Amino acid sequence: METALREAWEEIRLPPDAVEVLGLLDDTATRATPFIITPVVGIVTRDVKFQADGREIERVLEVPLETLRDPNIFRTELWEREGTPHPVHFFTVGVVTCETLLVTVADGVASVTLNRPEVRNALNATMIGELEQALGALEADPGARVIVLAGAGDRAFCAGADLKGMGERGTTLQARESFGGLARILEAMARMRTPVVAKVHGFALAGGCGLAAGCDIVIASDDAVFGLPEIKVGLLPLIVMAPILRSVGRKRGMLMILSGEQVSAREAFDMGLVSRVVPRVELDAAVDALARTLAGYSPTALGLAKEAATTATGLEYSAALRYLREMLTLVAMSDDAKEGIAAFFEKRPPRWSGR
Missing domain, CATH: 3.90.226.10 (2-enoyl-CoA Hydratase; Chain A, domain 1)
Structure with missing residues (x-):
């Protein structure tokens, strides 16, 4: 649980001293398959600002309980409760079991x-x-x-x-x-x-x-x-x-x-x-x-590199070069390539969008 919560704090820039752990969500439905998520449930005990992908979040929308049963969800989920002196933010962290x-x-x-x-x-x-x-x-x-x-x-x-x-x-x-x-x-x-x-x-x-x-x-x-x-x-x-x-x-x-x-x-x-x-x-x-x-690299570039390497090795040499030219066009025109070049000239870390 400690590891999962530490990942949550890093993911949403949440100060550890602002968290009270409520425990594990004992939801038997999540244990019906061999590959499950055990949600860790906590509450933020003071008013703090949340961030995701470097951007401040003013409000986090409600996340239905059904999402906790989705094995594709590993990251932090948050929701907000009204009617308190300051917003009370509940969160769960998916721990794959x-x-x-x-x-x-x-x-x-x-x-x-x-x-x-x-x-x-x-x-x-x-x-x-x-x-x-x-x-x-x-x-x-x-x-x-x-x-x-x-x-x-x-x-x-x-x-x-x-x-x-x-x-x-x-x-x-x-x-x-x-x-x-x-x-x-x-x-x-x-x-x-x-x-x-x-x-x-x-x-x-x-x-x-x-x-x-x-x-x-x-x-x-x-x-x-x-x-x-x-x-x-x-x-x-x-x-x-x-x-x-x-x-x-x-x-x-x-x-x-x-x-x-x-x-x-x-x-x-x-x-x-x-x-x-x-x-x-x-x-x-x-x-x-x-x-x-x-x-830390562009997920777009990483994905296209894998796709290109897998496909090109199965092609005849001239066909591989033609294929790789088209792939180069895709990566060069991607948002991440434009961002990477801009970040290089502006001497700052790139902010990848995955597009």
């Missing part, structure tokens, strides 16, 4: 942590479903300008699929559907306009290796280990072949796939699977600094 994930949003950075450390954050059906929903919700949240994907615990980013559940997939059609979740996540990460940064420590194996490869940027600690060991148990990393081969090429990718050998973080960097390697003790700081830098 999942069984297998930890999700927070602060200062434009969304942190999504795979939270099954007892099994090295192995992917089961619940985690895949929650991760798919979390990515969709964060993509729709304007307060999340960059997403950091990490693993809980000291041992692993993600050790791949939970093998204990592999034999419980029912019919062939049911098994086919269960395998579709990871494919949808990888496709969503490529398609979404929000940059995704993987923070990798320890083991990143099988589906975990593919999940990291599917991110836009991979920052790994020097103790990280990558590998595709599926062939050792008669399986194949078929879903994750798509991001792996696009990252490292066919020859190096096939060596990983057919041998099942593990590679160090430095080897993974040399292969093109990792963007940057840092000492383990510097991993958190390095990723935080990068994420905050990205969150």
Whole structure:
């Protein structure tokens, strides 16, 4: 709760000493799905001025309770009660609650942590479903300008699929559907306009290796280990072949796939699977600094950069150049580009509108 309230204070420029916490809203309807919001409810105890996006707010309109059940809402909601010596402003802060994930949003950075450390954050059906929903919700949240994907615990980013559940997939059609979740996540990460940064420590194996490869940027600690060991148990990393081969090429990718050998973080960097390697003790700081830098850039430019990179790599060279010329026109004519250039000449921080 403290983290959520701190985010609220930062978001609306609310002095902490003006807040009285009333507690958690016990709304059973919000707990009917595996991906929910637990609203933190508070009251402003003295007359203060609210701001949003740098602009002062004179009045905050009422927000219906139904919005609290909307999993796309992560940021602060406010409403005002009349008939008091000064306006009493109630607010709620959405805290995302999942069984297998930890999700927070602060200062434009969304942190999504795979939270099954007892099994090295192995992917089961619940985690895949929650991760798919979390990515969709964060993509729709304007307060999340960059997403950091990490693993809980000291041992692993993600050790791949939970093998204990592999034999419980029912019919062939049911098994086919269960395998579709990871494919949808990888496709969503490529398609979404929000940059995704993987923070990798320890083991990143099988589906975990593919999940990291599917991110836009991979920052790994020097103790990280990558590998595709599926062939050792008669399986194949078929879903994750798509991001792996696009990252490292066919020859190096096939060596990983057919041998099942593990590679160090430095080897993974040399292969093109990792963007940057840092000492383990510097991993958190390095990723935080990068994420905050990205969150400070134009969301329009970030989104178009992702779209352009994803599309252009699938085109023939001349077609890619023609396509990128059109994309350059879009970004150059955007409101954010005009604002960025004006801010540069006026020697002030830009005020991005996302348009």
